[in-house]
Amino acid sequence: MNNPPQLFEYLIRIADDRLILGHRLSEWCGHAPLLEEDIALANIGLDCIGQANNLYTVAAEVEGKKRSADDIVFFREAVEYKNLLLVEQPNKDFAQTLVRQFLYDSFGLLYFDALQQSAFQPLAGIAQKAVKELRYHFRHSSQWILRLGDGTDESHQRTQEALNSLWRYTGELFESDSLEQQLHSEGIAALSSGMKEEWDKIVTEILNKATLQIPSSEMHQQTGGRKGQHTEHLGHLLAEMQILQRSFPDIKW
Amino acid sequence: MVETKPHTTESIREILSSVLDPEIPVLSVIDMGIIREIGIDEGKVTVTITPTYSGCPAMHVIEESIRSTLLENGIDSVTLKTTFSPAWTTDWLSDTAKKKMNEYGIAPPVQIPHSALLQIEIPKVPCPYCHSSETQLKSEFGSTACKAYYFCISCHQPFEFFKPL
Numbered sequence: 001m002n003n004p005p006q007l008f009e010y011l012i013r014i015a016d017d018r019l020i021l022g023h024r025l026s027e028w029c030g031h032a033p034l035l036e037e038d039i040a041l042a043n044i045g046l047d048c049i050g051q052a053n054n055l056y057t058v059a060a061e062v063e064g065k066k067r068s069a070d071d072i073v074f075f076r077e078a079v080e081y082k083n084l085l086l087v088e089q090p091n092k093d094f095a096q097t098l099v100r101q102f103l104y105d106s107f108g109l110l111y112f113d114a115l116q117q118s119a120f121q122p123l124a125g126i127a128q129k130a131v132k133e134l135r136y137h138f139r140h141s142s143q144w145i146l147r148l149g150d151g152t153d154e155s156h157q158r159t160q161e162a163l164n165s166l167w168r169y170t171g172e173l174f175e176s177d178s179l180e181q182q183l184h185s186e187g188i189a190a191l192s193s194g195m196k197e198e199w200d201k202i203v204t205e206i207l208n209k210a211t212l213q214i215p216s217s218e219m220h221q222q223t224g225g226r227k228g229q230h231t232e233h234l235g236h237l238l239a240e241m242q243i244l245q246r247s248f249p250d251i252k253w
Numbered sequence: 254m255v256e257t258k259p260h261t262t263e264s265i266r267e268i269l270s271s272v273l274d275p276e277i278p279v280l281s282v283i284d285m286g287i288i289r290e291i292g293i294d295e296g297k298v299t300v301t302i303t304p305t306y307s308g309c310p311a312m313h314v315i316e317e318s319i320r321s322t323l324l325e326n327g328i329d330s331v332t333l334k335t336t337f338s339p340a341w342t343t344d345w346l347s348d349t350a351k352k353k354m355n356e357y358g359i360a361p362p363v364q365i366p367h368s369a370l371l372q373i374e375i376p377k378v379p380c381p382y383c384h385s386s387e388t389q390l391k392s393e394f395g396s397t398a399c400k401a402y403y404f405c406i407s408c409h410q411p412f413e414f415f416k417p418l
């Protein structure tokens with residue numbers, strides 16, 4: 001905690017992951033294929049956005065510039081967002097949404113599990129609750145992967161296509177840059193590079209059961225989210241999310 | 254001038270026990286275990302709260318009710334603080350709170366045996382209406398983030414279950 005800007009940057013990364021994924025899920029509200037799924041996706045999205053809100057609140061305190069969580073969310077540009085590229089990918093169809101969720105949930109569960117031991121107490125507290133919520137999310141998304149992969153010809157095909165198109169964003173999950181390594185050595189951060197093996201095991205087991213083909217490990221991997229280099233999709237998402245507050249700053253509901 | 258007794262932590266807890274959770278309006282913020290600390294300094298009151306489910310949309314309403322209830326009781330200097338550690342858990346719900354929840358028609362959280370990170374057992378939940386254990390999970394996600402949706406095979410009544418966290 002000797003270096004507030006570093007800690008702020010780290011908290012923002014994890015918060016951005018949760019916010020952007022939560023926002024994507026919220027786009028299903030009123031459109032999901034089943035009523036139960038509409039409710040489930042909205043609730044999971046709410047958990048994600050709630051965790052993000054808690055993380056931004058702590059980040060704002062660490063930063064000490066009197067910015068609120070809302071300021072951080074609504075008045076940053078795409079280059080200032082540090083989320084993983086995976087979570088900003090569009091919903092496309094139900095299969096792609098659930099594959100994205102499954103790839104993230106299996107990673108997030110391991111990551112937040114490790115963060116429960118963070119030496120930075122507020123982060124450890126947020127992680128202790130988030131990991132319990134993520135267990136419900138993981139059960140939901142992994143069960144859907146089984147049903148969709150080992151379902152009809154069409155559901156299998158769509159799920160395989162989603163997996164093929166999202167796989168290129170999974171390498172980034174395990175890139176531990178110097179910031180993460182530094183904060184990990186101080187006992188604050190979790191080290192994602194050490195989780196790859198365990199994640200491979202979890203994901204392989206479920207994809208095999210779901211009769212899905214795991215894309216080649218040779219596949220070119222796209223990264224850059226942690227540096228603010230995003231795919232074109234984030235800009236569109238932010239435009240929709242931020243328009244009201246940017247048009248009418250400080251507007252209250 | 255009327256002499257009023259100065260407030261104590263106990264008297265403030267008493268006042269706060271009338272602030273109800275808008276989603277389970279038989280439980281107070283005290284029953285829910287979200288009041289973590291009450292500080293009094295020369296008539297100025299600081300209440301530290303902790304959120305329940307991360308995505309609980311009722312937290313804003315709860316904060317406002319705490320503030321306005323204290324105001325109605327003549328405490329006009331109220332500071333609300335939020336703490337994230339230790340994390341709120343359904344284990345903090347008192348037995349009385351669980352009983353009230355059950356009578357209201359929401360099955361209270363049950364202890365889940367400790368299990369591996371990737372597996373959670375689906376708990377056996379007794380029906381809050383007829384107490385039968387012949388119930389079925391219909392959907393893991395109910396009307397709010399904290400509840401799952403169950404169905405009672407014995408009395409054919411759908412009901413909600415407050416998920417353990």
Ligand SMILES: [Zn+2]
Nearest residue numbers: 380383405408
């Ligand atoms: Zn019953």
